[in-house]
Amino acid sequence: MSTHPLEEILNPKSIAVVGASEDPNSQGNRFTKCLLDCGYQRKIYPVHPKATEVLGLKAYPSIRDIPDPVDYVISCIPASAVLGMLDDGSQNGVKCVHLFTGRFSETGRLEEAELEQEILNKARKTGIRLIGPNCLGLYYPRLGISFMGDLPRESGSAGLFSSSGGGSGFFVHLAALRGIRFSKVISGGNALDLNESDFLDYFSQDPETKIILMYLEGLKDGRRFVNSLKQAASVKPVIILKGGKGESGMRAAASHTAALGGSTQMWETAVTQAGAISAESFDELADLAVSFHFLPPVWGPRVGVTGGGGGHSVVGADECERGGLDVIPLPTEMREEFKSRGVPIWDWIGNPVDTSITGGSGLTGTDVLQMMARNQNFDLLIAIINEHAPAGREGIIAGHKTEVKGIIKVKKESTKPLLAVVSEKSTDTRNHSYWRWKDLSSVRTKLLAGNIPIYPTTERAAKAAGKLVDYYRKRRQQ
């Protein structure tokens, strides 16, 4: 537990859901159900003007009527009712209100923007802090707080602040499939009161958070953010996806979270100078989260690549170079070792290791991976799962089993950064359960269980690894 003022706010002893109801299509119902289903063990108070019970919990007509103090409020009522609700809350010790309630400045309308400002003023007067408005609020799996029913229950080490609610749910699922779990996720919407800098400061000293991820559409206070970013990036990796970099994206950001964009150039400079890392898409945000989570520091760009067939080796080498990696020729001492072991293709095999030529050579791709792990010329390793070896179903499945076992062995024996590439597929209903794609799922399961990060393409693995090389190079220079 930290002593940061947000710590108390994010650890409420009781939560009231204002606008809770029995209607399963209402967000008030969903938030209440989420707290029940996700195992929030403390007090939950549904608030509804008439209902005496919601989802089996005693309901109250207003916050004022709740007999015990309420720490945290989830507001699902219309914008026009928020001021009154804040008054009620201030009489019952409310520390923080998460305003799911939207339709404020993001509408681009003066009246709504003015109401938003009044709400901020009221919050300041009453001492109530606000998350939002126009957001999904908090996902804190350790405490059983969630904004979506099927996000992972287990806790992890990634902290996320996101301007987008749906985007944060999408991202939590996306990253979870790649082995990432979260300490806390805050969907912050318009960030009227508590903003990106507050949560960045919080994450930077939160012992539960090892990697800080942000999806930002705008900044409430650029100068403060740059300072917070410098501080945070000096202690933990901070990876930021900035939405609204282009003209149309900026327009969309304004209408989504009332965000004001700045110059993209200034943004990139600020991120780089602070020692943080930029991502260009939700996918890249996930790739970088995965890389920092699973990999030790990557001290250089010299990569050994194994496992691809011919085509994937050639294209993979190009993709590694584009990612800033250096696909060095196979070191002489490795060739000499092949020769002394009587490997007939000792002078032919290269880096990347084309596993379509190793058959019958007495040498497997994994053997070479193991030797690369021991060889000091390599800074990191990429193992591509070769999907289309010339074999039948049983041969391919058995081949992958052996391959994965070998990769996990290398990972256990070596501290060298090791990335695995397993492709994703656009399956339709008919072939969703086809053996090839189910087998890839099984490969992923085993690699993740072996703490090996997986990437859908060599291109993405290389791009992420290249950014890690840059990151650690800069840190070493500091």
Added chain:
Amino acid sequence: MSTHPLEEILNPKSIAVVGASEDPNSQGNRFTKCLLDCGYQRKIYPVHPKATEVLGLKAYPSIRDIPDPVDYVISCIPASAVLGMLDDGSQNGVKCVHLFTGRFSETGRLEEAELEQEILNKARKTGIRLIGPNCLGLYYPRLGISFMGDLPRESGSAGLFSSSGGGSGFFVHLAALRGIRFSKVISGGNALDLNESDFLDYFSQDPETKIILMYLEGLKDGRRFVNSLKQAASVKPVIILKGGKGESGMRAAASHTAALGGSTQMWETAVTQAGAISAESFDELADLAVSFHFLPPVWGPRVGVTGGGGGHSVVGADECERGGLDVIPLPTEMREEFKSRGVPIWDWIGNPVDTSITGGSGLTGTDVLQMMARNQNFDLLIAIINEHAPAGREGIIAGHKTEVKGIIKVKKESTKPLLAVVSEKSTDTRNHSYWRWKDLSSVRTKLLAGNIPIYPTTERAAKAAGKLVDYYRKRRQQ
């Protein structure tokens, strides 16, 4: 049927598999089984020194012993036996030998390169044409010829020439999941005799082939290729992935298919000047194939984007701009129509259409998509499937059904290019059949059945669409 000399070679009336055997782990067995399983209706002759039968077919000790003429030979015997086999073949009218047999110049060894040259000389003397060596040869689904047991049986309109065998199998599966089927695929390996230019010429006049795809590691004759490319690109879209652009990739290409790389800069210039299209990865090759297959000409960059939640709309707008598209503001006449229909968010909703704000407005994302389809300010449309709408399982599944139905309706009513975005997932065994990801498979099934191309990300859809805009702009200028 065309009158191109390759037409006869690619339509053999009989095929001998030299090196066929009962051993299921041998490639000779696999090729024979493929012909049987994939429905090759003409004569198949296994050739084996001792066996009298292979997979239920009468086997012969050599090609010379086959009582009937043999058109096409698949060679799975060691390199050292090829010269003799060519002699045998020439006595039995063989027109073409596909040399799966490898270990020639790609090994980087002088002796092997010399043997390869002798084989070429012998082929020239005997008049036998060669595919390969070091390749998987032909996949021609209409005729039942295949080099992998589980490639689609149905025929299609994409022709592929690939330097890589495993890569071509991988690609056929990848593209098949996206709705692409093939006329013919040639894995050409070292392209000793018949090379990329021969097949490019062939595809260019093959009525079965509407789109030409190439994965190339090197060129046998650069000048000829540039001429063939110009000619082919003037009649059909030609999309090329060049492997071995970087230093290490070039090294890998030499050891994979003995390819000699040239300057990347010269390559890009040649492709652009010929009016062909460059792809940077197998994924992009698939994205472009999908785009040309499903889409009508895209005459301009002005895109309407719908269906994303807030975050995906903002990031999607950026991704569209990076792809060269122009996410124009919503036209005034559309806003006026919203207003006249009493849509309360008439002044708020924009392009991209953030579907997280349309709920209860009397307007769905699909309504807007339909209006965009009718509005002449838009050149193309991108519909993002919003995965993380705030709803439970039933709500999301039902929402997707309605959404997809709407998208298909728009597609039916309009000739405007329409692309759909459905994300891919790195599922593991436990969540492979999770309802969210199975539902996405169902969404893909329906969109493909509606002839709507699907892309895993807005970034990839936009990048592909941007290249189509360039392509058609250039063609219009010609």
